[in-house]
Amino acid sequence: MKKSANNPARSLSKETEALLNNQIMMEGKSSAQYLSMASWCESKGYEISSQFLYKHSEEERMHMLKLFGYVNGAGGHALQPEIKGIQHTFKSLREVFDHVLEHELAVTASINNLVDHTLKNKDFATFNFLQWYVNEQREEEIIARRAVELFELIGEDGVGLFMIDQEIGKLEQFGQKMSGGGAA
Numbered sequence: 001m002k003k004s005a006n007n008p009a010r011s012l013s014k015e016t017e018a019l020l021n022n023q024i025m026m027e028g029k030s031s032a033q034y035l036s037m038a039s040w041c042e043s044k045g046y047e048i049s050s051q052f053l054y055k056h057s058e059e060e061r062m063h064m065l066k067l068f069g070y071v072n073g074a075g076g077h078a079l080q081p082e083i084k085g086i087q088h089t090f091k092s093l094r095e096v097f098d099h100v101l102e103h104e105l106a107v108t109a110s111i112n113n114l115v116d117h118t119l120k121n122k123d124f125a126t127f128n129f130l131q132w133y134v135n136e137q138r139e140e141e142i143i144a145r146r147a148v149e150l151f152e153l154i155g156e157d158g159v160g161l162f163m164i165d166q167e168i169g170k171l172e173q174f175g176q177k178m179s180g181g182g183a184a
């Protein structure tokens, strides 16, 4: 593996660059999928869930852009990902949040894999950069688990779905509290 001092043009190995571009693809896909979920919720009248997911979509785009800056700043080339396979319709509000949890767990696994790679290759700069994502995923998992839990706690009958939608609006605050402040 090339050490940064050995290459004046770049501090990233090609392999690390490819893994970071894969992460860019995951964040871009998250942003697109959450936008699609927000639109479905809005069309079904789940107003607060919709607002939550529109905002989440923006945040995922920010996660992606942060990686663009890092990769290009380290001498690599960040690539705009091809986004395919977006789900547009859902059976229920619960299915939306089941997908959110599943998706966030996959993103965490991908971040962990990247962090492991940087340690093995002694790329401490990228390791350090990725700690922000480690913290962010901890908070996002707390939020996604709580969202799924709401369906069990409140139940979907009667005014249940309306109440769940209201509670979704408090998730971000809950995530910050339970993760000890969490990522910015």
Ligand SMILES: [Fe+2]
Pocket (backbone or CB within 6 Å): 027, 030, 059, 060, 063, 107
């Ligand atoms: Fe993300």
Ligand SMILES: [Fe+2]
Pocket (backbone or CB within 6 Å): 030, 060, 104, 107, 140
């Ligand atoms: Fe996320």
